[in-house]
Amino acid sequence: MIDSEDKNIIEEYITNGSNNAATRLIRKYEKFVFAIALRYVASYDDAEDLTQEVFIKVLNNLKKFKQDSSLKTWLYRITVNACITFVRKKKITSFFRLDDNSDVIKKQKEFSPEQYYIADELERKFLNELTKLPEKQRETFALRYFDNLSYEEISQLLGTSVGGLKANYFQAIKKLSEKLKSEI
Amino acid sequence: MENQEQIKKKLLELLPDYVFRRLDESDREFFEMHYKEFEDIEKEVEEVQIFFEKLEQMDFDRVFQSHTVNTSVKVLNKMERKSRPQSSLRLVPKLALPLIAVIVIFIAIQLDIRKGRYIKIDQAEIAKLSEPIIIDSSIIDEVNSQDLVRLIEYAAPQKEEEIDDEEIEEMNNYLAEFMNNEVGVNYLDEFNIYNYFDYIDEDIFQEIIEAK
Known part of the structure; x- marks a missing residue:
């Protein structure tokens, strides 16, 4: 299940607490974790903070990783949990704010103009449309297209049958191509 | 007929991976052999093909790279800071507010308890208060109007005499x-x-x- 490179990194980190091993692990998966966080929180700044938070959690709990699944799927679960907790907290704090709560929550699903400074128009529009998809469709598409995960792996992560995933994948692509047909 | 529906269902499932060139050899051959039998699927393939070409032009790697620069350094620095022994005084600001709240609640409860301790409710006295007041009408008859006038004059505040x-x-x-x-x-x-x-x-x- 776990690839040999990941196994070496984990062993090196657990036995020596090596910063080098930690750096290798982070560099290998930082974009993967960041992309997941970005899909959930739709904010570059929050996604950056969450990425760091996830790696701190991962390194602190690496001893507990049973290695019966791939490191990537373990990372995915930790990242999604962190994102869900983050979004929940943000909803609660925005509820107690004096400004318009519904607007705050709505904005979480859209990128603000200043967050687009890095992304080009094309990527910006695509990411914006991607975050609007239902969670299962969005995650199936992203994990399959960007992260090259097999349907079996995605099925384990999302708790959906392979048949259901394929339907979700097709629906996601259909919606995205429809939405972006006129814009891109 | 049923066979055609099954083929169509399978084609739809394979469609994205076919367009994204991720089908294995046997599935790809199956897809290419059958998809032109269905006009709507052929049209879908064309549309997804256009979408895929646009998607391929996008450089998400560059976008993600720009936001994950030095993540490892930041993470290791944060972990190092957390592992340093910290003064117990850092907890004071965090604990001050809850502590004050607890003290205020404790005092309020104590005051409330004490207040309850000194109020003794005599049920007999309460029963007396609830009894109707009986007025002796013979006494009222004895009070004539002159008495009332005197009473009013007596009760009225005396006006201080002014001297001109x-x-x-x-x-x-x-x-x-x-x-x-x-x-x-x-x-x-x-x-x-x-x-x-x-x-x-x-x-x-x-x-x-x-x-x-």
């Missing part, structure tokens, strides 16, 4: 006659000398007192 300039002048005349021995002290009794205390010179007043 004429009265003071008259008083001074009396006093002058008294001082010149033109009249006796009894003559002054007609006039209530004590009402004019504030207006009489102290020496004259003492002389009047001695004469009386």
Whole structure:
């Protein structure tokens, strides 16, 4: 299940607490974790903070990783949990704010103009449309297209049958191509 | 017919991976052999193909790279900071507010308990209060209207008498006659000398007192 490179990194980190091993692990998966966080929180700044938070959690709990699944799927679960907790907290704090709560929550699903400074128009529009998809469709598409995960792996992560995933994948692509047909 | 539906269902499932070139050899051959049999699937393939070409132009790697620069350094720095022994004083600001809240609640509860401790409710007294008041009508009959008028006059605040300039002048005349021995002290009794205390010179007043 776990690839040999990941196994070496984990062993090196657990036995020596090596910063080098930690750096290798982070560099290998930082974009993967960041992309997941970005899909959930739709904010570059929050996604950056969450990425760091996830790696701190991962390194602190690496001893507990049973290695019966791939490191990537373990990372995915930790990242999604962190994102869900983050979004929940943000909803609660925005509820107690004096400004318009519904607007705050709505904005979480859209990128603000200043967050687009890095992304080009094309990527910006695509990411914006991607975050609007239902969670299962969005995650199936992203994990399959960007992260090259097999349907079996995605099925384990999302708790959906392979048949259901394929339907979700097709629906996601259909919606995205429809939405972006006129814009891109 | 059923076979055609099954083929179509399978084609739809394979469609994205076919367009994204991720099908294995056997599935790809199956897809290419059948998809042109269905007009709608052929159209879908064309549309997804256009979408895929656009997607391939996008450089997400660059976008993600720009946001994950130095993540490892930041993470390791944060972990190092967390592992350093920290002064217990750092907890003071965090604990101060909850502690104050607990103290305030404790005091409020104590006050409430004490308040309850000193109030003794006598059920017999309460029962008495709830009894109807019986008024003896014979007593009311004895009170006539004159009594009531007197009662009202008595209860009404007494209006302070005002002394005008004429009265003071008259008083001074009396006093002058008294001082010149033109009249006796009894003559002054007609006039209530004590009402004019504030207006009489102290020496004259003492002389009047001695004469009386």
